[in-house]
Amino acid sequence: MHNIAEIPHVRALWNPTGPCLADDREELDNENFARRVRAAATILYAHGVRRGDVVAVMLPNRLELVIILFAAWHLGAAVTPIKPDSTFDEAHYQISDCAAKVVITEGGRGLDALDVADVAGPAVAIGAPVPAVAIEDDATALIIYTSGTTGQPKGVVLDHANIAAMCAMLIETLGLDGSDHSLLILPLFHVNGIVVSVLSPLLAGGRATIAGRFSASTFFDVVERVRPTYFSAVPAIYAMLVAQAAERTPDTSSLRLVVCGAAPMPAELIARFETRFRVPIVEGYGLSEGTCASTVNPPGGPRKPGTVGVPLPGQTVAVMDPDGDLLGAGERGEVVIKGANVMRGYLGRPEATARTIVDGWLHTGDVGYFDQDGYLVLVDRIKDMIIRGGENIYPKEIENVLHAHPSVLEAAVVGAPHDVLGEVPVAHVVAMPGAELIPATLLEHCGVSLARVKLPVAIHLTESLPRNPVGKIDKRKLRAMAAPA
Template sequence: MRHFAELPDIRAELNPTDPCIADDLEYLDNNAFAQRVRQAAAVLQANGVGSGDVVAVVLPNRLELVIILFAAWRLGAAITPINPALTDDEARYQIEDSAAKIVITEGEQGVGTLDVAQVAGAAAIANTAVAEPFSVISETLALIIYTSGTTGRPKGVLLDHGNITAMCGMLTERLELDDTDHSLLILPLFHVNGIIVSILSPLLAGGRATIVGKFSKQTFFDVVERVRPTYFSAVPAIYAMLVALPEELRPDISSLRRVICGAAPMPAELIARFETRFDVPIMEGYGLSEGTCGSTLNPPAGRKPGTVGLPMSGQTVAIMDPDGNLLTDGSPGEVVVRGPNVMRGYLGRPEATASTIIDGWLHTGDVGRFDSDGYLVLVDRIKDVIIRGGENLYPKEIENVLHSHQAVLEAAVVGAPDAVLGEVPVAHVVLAPGSIAADGELLEHCRKTLSRTKVPVSIFLTEALPRNPVGKIDKRKLRTMTISS
């Protein structure tokens, strides 16, 4: 297989009756999936979609979204998935910015919009026969993934077929995926992690995927027991919710070979709690949409909690100082990435692209260092660094200390304005169910490990932390809450 546009036909030809994809309502084998993709491509083609066009999809997690993804690729078109929870204005911005030829959603709403049932539903009938598949090359645009917009309007990350094919090959190798693997998708399909890790990679390996419409901590293990996946990918917040479930809960999760954590660093203490309770190894990794999802990942053998693993084969991951010099002595600096997974650029943003990709290096905006074994340790986001009286404080260091307290489930530290020092650290903490700890006790816990300047000036106990649509802690909102409190 050269590119993913060919994958449905190849799977159908090799193993027509093997399982391919399922969701809460439907199951498709390889042959049925390929037929639905060809059928959806015919409908898209009949509605004017062709090579170089962009198809916007506004849908929750369901298998029709994946059908449309492959159907667009068959025609040489690209997909921009839109978070269905966006407001009309937010969705309109993405549709217009991407210059989408057509929008597919639930319920036809006007010119240029198609109901998902017309395109990818089981009863949809194509108006015309599909032409031969478009001859996709590496440079053919595949995905436009929009960033979360924490620093203004979201930017469209341009990923071509060369990017996604390279990325999935790297993940398949590092995760040791094969045709017996079965992923359970619980992350949103409008994000690159869900698409790459939980759908494309297992299908490339000859395995299968099951899509969960919406994650629920109450029913999650019921789904695992019923579906019997071999892995799933999640963010730290989901692992925290699972660890917080009643201790008497003992689900049968013996089908799981490993689970994956990404999107945000996971405290080593939380990893230990999950693995001790559920006896499933967590493989923590690191990456960003601009790098087609992943750049480092802990290997199945030789995992090091507290790190985000080793660089994946085919990529170069390095540490750079502010002057553009590569650091090789283990000192911290900005994480930079090179490889075939690095995005083409930001849609319509040449200046932003030029400031992010410099001399072939993707500048991540993350501070990190390599340990003596070559594992990447993330220190923090550059923009999250707290400058207290001229001294740089890294919130993650303070958060790790808070996480080491047995009563703490989650912790987030942000800078609060100070008239004398400029900024001071403030912590927001969620306690584990049934645990009791006062802010004074947590402050004393910090003082035992941290120097005086790093100890939070205040600790706020809260029931939940604000999150963005992908599940990362929303520190911008947390700063606003801190200032107003």
């Protein structure tokens, strides 16, 4: 296929009545999906959308969002998805920053917006169809906004070549084909949800079902009903599923694998999930600036829990020191990435782009090393490192020790300010359901594996940890909560 934008047209020609896309409300075969895309493109064209414009979409997970994505591409326009529960100010910032031509929401939301039912709803009648625009590889396809952990969110510009390359890499690595059926549970305002769970299976000839709001207690009911072959999630979701009542024994036989990304997953949590639900977890690593994924534990094996796997085909992943020299196996440094998946840059921010992409290398801000087998081990985020009295402490090392305790479900460690030492580690811990945890016992557990300088000065027991919109633990909020120690 020449480009991703042609998926609806090609699938409709190839197998008109074959299943394509579904959500909680309706199911579309290939012909009806292509028809809805053409109708939405005609509506967008009537509202002035042309090649090079940006269409902003602020919707919860539903198939109309995917229809609008392809309708915009049909016209040569780009799409920026907005988190559906954004405040007016957050949405207005993103819309203004990318100079969106139109905004599509459900019911307006106080914005000068088109209603989704009038653009991509089932009742929209197609007028004279607008011919598809020929799309160049370097045409912008998506503008994905970072979660803004450092200042204002930045728009990550991904072109059609980025998206096509990423899909091809995922299809090869995960072995996707026409028999695959993805269940989307991650948000569609993030590149993982769009690329891993929608575009890749559709390009491979498979199908996708978009789940509504995630609920751990009803999730496996959805799996039993939909019968997907895989889904992609974040560690928090797997932790919630493991925490379900022990007597729950769902039928997971349709699943050949499940994918984990967004944040490193503790080896103990992987083991708990795989032992209980009898489905292999394929853990990967990547970032929006790299169109989603850069390493993955090979589904065909060997998979090595505690690592994030090996580089995807077509990508070079390396570890670099502060002087720009590449390091050998076992040496720690910043993880850097090269490949056709690396973003074009940050929208309207040439200085930030130049700091992030240097000599073709995408600088991730993550510290890691390659083991003797060529598997990447993530140590931590550079900015999360705690400097205690001049000694560097990586929170992830402490978190891994805490996760090894059988009564710990989740753990997060951040630095708290200290008058003398600068910073000291503080831990926030969520217990397994029904388990009783005592901070002193956990501290004793840590003391077996960690040097004294790395021991948390406080362990706070909590019912849940704060998260950002993608599901990662929000360490900025935890740091803000940390009183001077």
